[in-house]
Amino acid sequence: MKIAIAQLNPKIGDLEYNARQIQEMAQLAVSKGAKLLLTPELSLCGYPPRDLLLNPNFITRSYHTLKQLCRTLPPSLAVMVGMPQINDHGTIEGEKPLFNSMALIEGMEVKQIFQKRLLPTYDVFDEDRYFASGKESDYFTLENVKIGVSICEDLWNQEEFWGKRQYEVNPIADLARLGVDLIVNLSASPYTVRKQEIREAMLSHSINIHRIPTIYVNQIGGNDDLIFDGYSVALNRQGEVICRLPGFTSSLEILDYSTGERDLLPSAIHPLCDSEDQEIYGALVLGLRDYARKCGFNKIVLGLSGGIDSALVATIAVSALGKNNVLGVLMPSPYSSQHSVGDALQLGQNLDIECRTLPIESLMSGYDRLLDPLFADTDFGVAEENIQSRIRGTILMAIANKFGYLLVSTGNKSEMAVGYCTLYGDMNGGLGVIADVPKMRVYSLCRWLNRETEIIPRNIIDKPPSAELKPGQLDQDSLPPYEILDDILHRVLYRHRSPQELIGEGFKPETVEQIFRLLKNAEFKRKQAPPGLKITDRAFGTGWRMPIASSW
């Protein structure tokens, strides 16, 4: 029996567009002899639909679209479509009003509906906000094959694998008890670095227990801060990967389930990335491209400081939208070094993008003159430094507004953590492209980009980082070296280390104290930051919910 996996890139909330995609994939699947088409979790509305789910019209419209979709699907093909389902007994039982469901369409009508049981409510996930848990796991039978259905998180409660139980029930064990021949897992699992290796290890671990071949279908595409990497995968009864779809791109793949062998047969296995840098770069390009495309932007504008962050983001922008759709703006001040301008222009040349130079000195003087009555007896300080950054932010937004370009911000995660960035200045933009990329990883990505030819000018990588907001300024005058900063941040963000523990681990007390203070004080800036593409398990985005006016 041939089974098609549609690794789709939906537009959140665009029911008609998403239905059309499913319909096209169904035609293609039939033409290749498939009997069953699998699509990702909530494929009809895209994941995550967030508070669109609170709108009853949105739900009604989903039902309507599903009904229309049924009529256009080939009658010979069974299709699984993800959609929010009304929980009829919600108000009677005191449950949430919806289920996160998969509809099985066969012969142009909905034959069966399966409900997600484990609802992630942590990090970026808010599923308890919208959904009730499905009561039981179930299967359907196609050509005498019993196919057990699970939805995303349903597969992620492997107690032995994680070393702890995350939910009370285990839907996969329940499906095994039902004696299914095959398990499908319809997912929308966001990307983080090397997550696919964890997914495959977990899948393999699950199969080693239950001995049921499993097909895992993932969404791809960027949706605001979240990047879905795809890499849908199938494992046979031995727990071996026998098929893997490519990462970061839409795809349709046909699998063969042998009723004789009661197993999935070997198929195309697309490779994983060679390096974390390659993988992250692919994720960021997809995230930026989709944010621009899904918001309706064709062109990107960004400031080029001659520093490494903007160099990396410019390169990602070119990969995402093409060199003709990226405008770099140089805005040197009297504090900009000559090499900064030169490096930025060299980068622009390497990338073959349009660059404009708009020196900001006269505007700096303009603000100085205007503010002189108030600032006369004060020293040059953070206020004046920020003015420069905000002049640049204003110029970039003026260009973005005038020509309808997307301004992207270029701050990295290390800066965002300690607030080494100017709110309403260099933080300006619709998307923080590398907001979840620590500085040391920025270096590593740039070195990877230069592996064959020099894209990022060598001097940009080699020179000490500087915001160039006052004469001779270096990041390291205000911050610990990035090796140390990133190391501490990693321990704080991932392992919840306390200052005392960090000092015990060998870090200087004054450095530790400084980082904790900066981290807390930057909360108000992060609150107002644009969405930042998430590539780690702890990003400063929708999954970071810290109080601002607090004293911890």
Add this chain to the structure above:
Amino acid sequence: MKIAIAQLNPKIGDLEYNARQIQEMAQLAVSKGAKLLLTPELSLCGYPPRDLLLNPNFITRSYHTLKQLCRTLPPSLAVMVGMPQINDHGTIEGEKPLFNSMALIEGMEVKQIFQKRLLPTYDVFDEDRYFASGKESDYFTLENVKIGVSICEDLWNQEEFWGKRQYEVNPIADLARLGVDLIVNLSASPYTVRKQEIREAMLSHSINIHRIPTIYVNQIGGNDDLIFDGYSVALNRQGEVICRLPGFTSSLEILDYSTGERDLLPSAIHPLCDSEDQEIYGALVLGLRDYARKCGFNKIVLGLSGGIDSALVATIAVSALGKNNVLGVLMPSPYSSQHSVGDALQLGQNLDIECRTLPIESLMSGYDRLLDPLFADTDFGVAEENIQSRIRGTILMAIANKFGYLLVSTGNKSEMAVGYCTLYGDMNGGLGVIADVPKMRVYSLCRWLNRETEIIPRNIIDKPPSAELKPGQLDQDSLPPYEILDDILHRVLYRHRSPQELIGEGFKPETVEQIFRLLKNAEFKRKQAPPGLKITDRAFGTGWRMPIASSW
């Protein structure tokens, strides 16, 4: 038996400060003869602690602080303290690792712990993210009185009152079955307009069913976007309010429970506000004062445009921090009308605050000159309008940075809804003071402020609203009249009306279409807005979670 209600204003995460407050209240309660002191939900850490709860050190430290607090409490007083409790079986049972609990301290040690059972996970609430549900409701006995314990939401599942069941279990019914004499409800219930009337109606409804006198204790104070209004209240067996604490202020009150009558005896009843305007004004003053205070700011700076929004916010700022701690900045452009400057100065005089005038014309020309090579062949438009707003935003932030003032933003909810505001311009600020106040309510608040003497200059209220970003510009050139805009927004936000339904209700199709388009297109601005003080059930804040790159 005398029972003390401590209506406390905690600092989020400041365990020592909050413990000290509880300890001081305990001394006071004992001196007044109380046997029991009640404090709000999570009184040790403040509500909502949000992701501080994910930090194991924070939990350990809470336990430590509770232990220390026990030692300092009067041995003769029973005290209920709210705190996150470790769920020992969480990783075994597959539950969340914490409970939202109340510890009963008696004789200087923890005698009993009660767990919250109903965990709100909607709007601004994320309790399923952190907490497991308590398995059962319980009581403690003090001087032969059986006191049933419920925590906030535990009381909010009155099926008959709401017309639907919100949760599977009803802790209050469970307490009634246990035969308790008195129910206490320890809460942290955020303010919305007229919410106290709903709370009291619901409490009364509950008592009419179960005939158990009930004490409801609420937190007060502003925590980021949330304002807790206090108004702790007690109702006797008849469901009559026999005690009410004041709104918007910390307070301790002593109640009498008569073991003979098995009821609460009449006590002080602080009145509710006379009008919604008075109530909202009180809430906003508290919200702003606490945000400033808890973030460490003593002074506020804001732009005074001569318009009604900044006039209202300036008045709130004076009420919150005092006239000596508010700086108004006028930044007229060539498009500013003479009356705008005059009105703003008159307001400053009425409020007796310092005002500075910094005309922005020269900076506008500076940006024009700089951008001329790019903008030469284009018409004056939104880009140029926004530059003016961003110049002002930059000036205000420079002053805030230089002197350590809190910049507050003055945009109202109607503007925030349709994006009639400039990101990185007039949206700048640490707090959106009236971000959840619709424009028509802004008028109503200003008229209320002027009920005795003219605080808001009459002309500010009477003149047609204008952003004054181009000659002769009026809000009504770009937007429907605010009466209609606010009406439509209310129907969309609260009743989820579709465009078709609104047209059916008599609104013009083109107006409806325009508002839906603007509402969706402003999502990226709202994402980057400062926290806005929440006064309605549907604010654009932590409880508004909409996708940006979407197509619904």
